[in-house]
Amino acid sequence: MATRRGFLAGMLASGFAPVPSWADAGSPAFLSAARKPDGDYILVGLDALGAERFRIPLPARGHAATAHPTRPEAVAFARRPGTFAMVMDCRNGDVLSRLDCPEGRHFYGHGIFDASGDLLFTTENDYDAGQGRIGLWDARNGYARIGEFASHGVGPHDVRLMPDGTLVVANGGIDTHPASGREKLNIPTMRPNLSYIDIDGQLIDHVEPDELLASIRHLTVRPDGLVGVGMQWQGELADAPSLTATHIRGQVLREIGRGAELAGYVGSIAFSGDGSQLAVTSPRAGVAQVFDSQTGSKIEQIRKEDVCGVAALNSGMLLTSGLGDVFDIGQTAQRIAAHDLSWDNHLVQVY
Amino acid sequence: MKFVFAFMLAPTMAFADPRIDVALDTHILPRFAALTDATAALAAAESCEVEEEWNTAATAWIGVSHLRFGPTEIDNRAFALAFWPDPRGATPKSLAALLTDDAPAISDASVAGRGLYAMEFLLFDPAFANIEGRCDLIADIANDAHLTALAIQSDWEDRYDAVLRSTGNEIYRNDTEALQELYKALTTGLDFTSDMRLGRPLGTFDRPRPARAEMRRSGRSLDNVRVSLTSLEELALILAGEELMPDVEARFEKAIDQAGSVASVVGSADLSIVENVADRIKVEALQQRVVELRAFLSQDLGPELGVIEGFNSLDGD
Known part of the structure; x- marks a missing residue:
């Protein structure tokens, strides 16, 4: 219903008043969830030098955050099987909205805005059916739930926007049910896939890894549409296949590297700012590996205890670790900042 | 609930670590042999009143249920013996499908319809009590379970014994890595007992979930906790050095004593007492003892074995 108040708010948002931007939140380059020494959890804004620009308390351990493309708003997801996410005003820490999953759904911990920032897409589990869903939320309208469609698979984790929208x-x-916490229920029959979906829910393309025990978890997308894929191996470590891959829609997965060197587990993945390199992290192996995006050859192996977060910076990339360190891959993985914090799984780039 | 460890670079040991031999000879191999024997007796039974044989086999399984690496993880063997938890109710559905089939090939069936947990439905659930084909299916599943147990045991004796005992191979580069595997089995087992065997029926204070207890139909739920703790203690004492041993033993005894205290409550066998506030507290205390024990091991035993559990490496996603 178009109320007068709503109309005025719309006018304000459309440019008749100064619109808040990320500059008002200290122009962070990245977001990351973290654990403080006292055990409490926070969301932190970091600049390109790894210095803190803001911190906002979180009610529980977060997973990934998602940055609004223009407004200084971050969506912080509870870890799976969490049923809520909070939209934070990064200027002052105010909670702008709270997203509650509909009955029978839980979040997986990742979400992404469309290019305009009007819509938010979240990965969710319809847990009684054991089917993945993508939830739609209206960011123009207090993050109201406006719909959902199939993720075209089980256990959707990461979701990213392609250059074509x-x-x-x-x-x-991997099928899980909140009644059994994070216990995996279908390892013998799991069927991971990478799905391309139009925003009306239509499946455009999908591809499965050769080895069905390789769970496709995390994604990174280059501006030309090349997708980087990070996987987690559910079988015996000695049998681990490649757990890094790149993909171009309509083609087959191109596998890169050796999964055993990553302890069977890729925690995060990111293209470098110039797209020429692809980095994966494995906190279990205490290793980050950097590959040439074109040839797939390994350029560098970096040993850092509990390393997990990785994101593009300028032409290169930054890494974060559970020990509170920030490393610059471009500068021979030199430590550029140290914090009294445990950086959580993901370092998220702000637009 | 599966979790992980950051492996620190540990000094390579010049001599074989005796703890690996002891773990193999007194814990792993005899317990898998016992599982084979128990399933053999189950398969050899001439009637379908095999509750007692099933009970012995279930006890044997719980005693090895933490040893989820190597031979149990090939061809879904462990899942084929023990498909649980099953929040979607796949086991009764698979059984119903098998019962409509004239000569079902159990080894090709869904893992949900195989093994000891599926047999429990057939033996103890009133819904299956008078159903046609029940007796034949009990015998078929018993045979299949025995073949699976035998495959695990043979694989341990013919192959994986040497892999774990004589490290410096593709799977374990040195003894430290083999000890870390055993430590991981120990802590994963403790987590499973606290999160699944106790946590599932406990649910929340406002909403206890007694129907989610493991093997509640046969009334084994609480006994499974005791059996698993006893077996995990055996492994923990092997891994703990002389210095830690008394402390490890005392903490396990505390948890096992608490299980005994829960057992003294009438009707506690299937853990349905979680619905009763006064009795529930005892089950919560038992879970708390297991959680404390787990925290003690990761603080004191883990580092001694070169296992540091990092923030991301311990619990990623």
Whole structure:
């Protein structure tokens, strides 16, 4: 219903008043969830030098955050099987909205805005059906739930926006149910896939890894549409296949590197700012690996204990670790900042 | 609930670590042999009143249920013996499908319809009590379970014994890595007992979930906790050095004593007492003892074995 108040708010938002921007929140380059020494959890804004620009308390351990493309707003997701996410005003820490999953759904911990920032897409589990869903939320209207569609797989984890405005979803293939916490229920029959989905829910393309025990979890997208894929191996470590891959829609997955060197587990993945390199992290192996995006050859192996977050910076990339360190891959992985914090799984780039 | 460890570079040991031999000879191999024997007796039974044989086999399984690496993880063997938890109710559905089939090939069936947890439905659930084909299916599943147990045991004796005992191979580069595997089995087992065997029926204070208890139909839920703790203690004492041993033993005894205290409550066998506030507290205390024990091991035993559990490496996603 168009109320007078709503109309005025619309006018304000459309440029008749100064619109808040990320500059008002200290122009962070990245967001990351973290644990403080006292055990409490926070969301932190970091600049390009790894210095803190703001911190906002979180009610529980977060997973990934998602940055609004223009407004200084971050969506912080509870870890799976969490049923809520909070939209924070990064200027002052105010909670702008709270997203509650509909009955029978829980979040997986990742979400992404469309290019305009009007819509938010979230990965969710329809847990009684054991089917993945993508939830739609209206960011113009207090993050109201406006719909959902199939993720075209089980256990969707990461979701990213493609350059053409469609979505790419990592369907991990692993069935869980909140009644059993994070226990994996279908390892013998799991079918992970990478799905390309139009924003009306139509499946455009999908591809499965050769080894069905390789759970597709995390994604990174280059401006030309090349997708980087990070996987987690559910079988015996000695049998681990490649757990890094790149993909171009309509083609087959191109596998890169050796999964055993990553302890069977990729925690995060990111293209470098210039797209020429692809980095993956494995906190279990205490290793980050950097590959040439074109040839797939390994350029560098970096040993850092509990390393997990990785994101593009300028032409290169930054890494974060559970020990509170920030490293610059471009500068021979030199430590550029140290914090009294445990950086959580993901370092998220602000637009 | 599966979790992980950051492996620190540990000094390579010049001599074989005796703890690996002891773990193999007194814990792993005899317990898998016992599982084979128990399933053999189950398969050899001439009637379908095999509750007692099933009970012995279930006890044997719980005693190895933490040893989820190597031979149990090939061809879904462990899942084929023990498909649980099953929040979607796949086991009764698979059984119903098998019962409509004239000569079902159990080894090709869904893992949900195989193994000891599926047999429990057939033996103890009133819904299956008078159903046609029940007796034949009990015998078929018993045979299949025995073949699976035998495959695990043979694989341990013919192959994986040497892999774990004589490290410096593709799977374990040195003894430290083999000890870390055993430590991981120990802590994963404790987590499973606290999160699944106790946590599932406990639910929340406002909403206890007694129907989610493991093997509640046969009334084994609480006994499974005791059996698993006893077996995990055996492994923990092997891994703990002389210095830690008394402390490890005392903490396990505390948890096992608490299980005994829960057992003294009438009707506690299937853990349905979680619905009763006064009795529930005892089950919560038992879970708390297991959580404390787990925290003690990761603080004191883990580092001694070169296992540091990092923020991301311990619990990623």
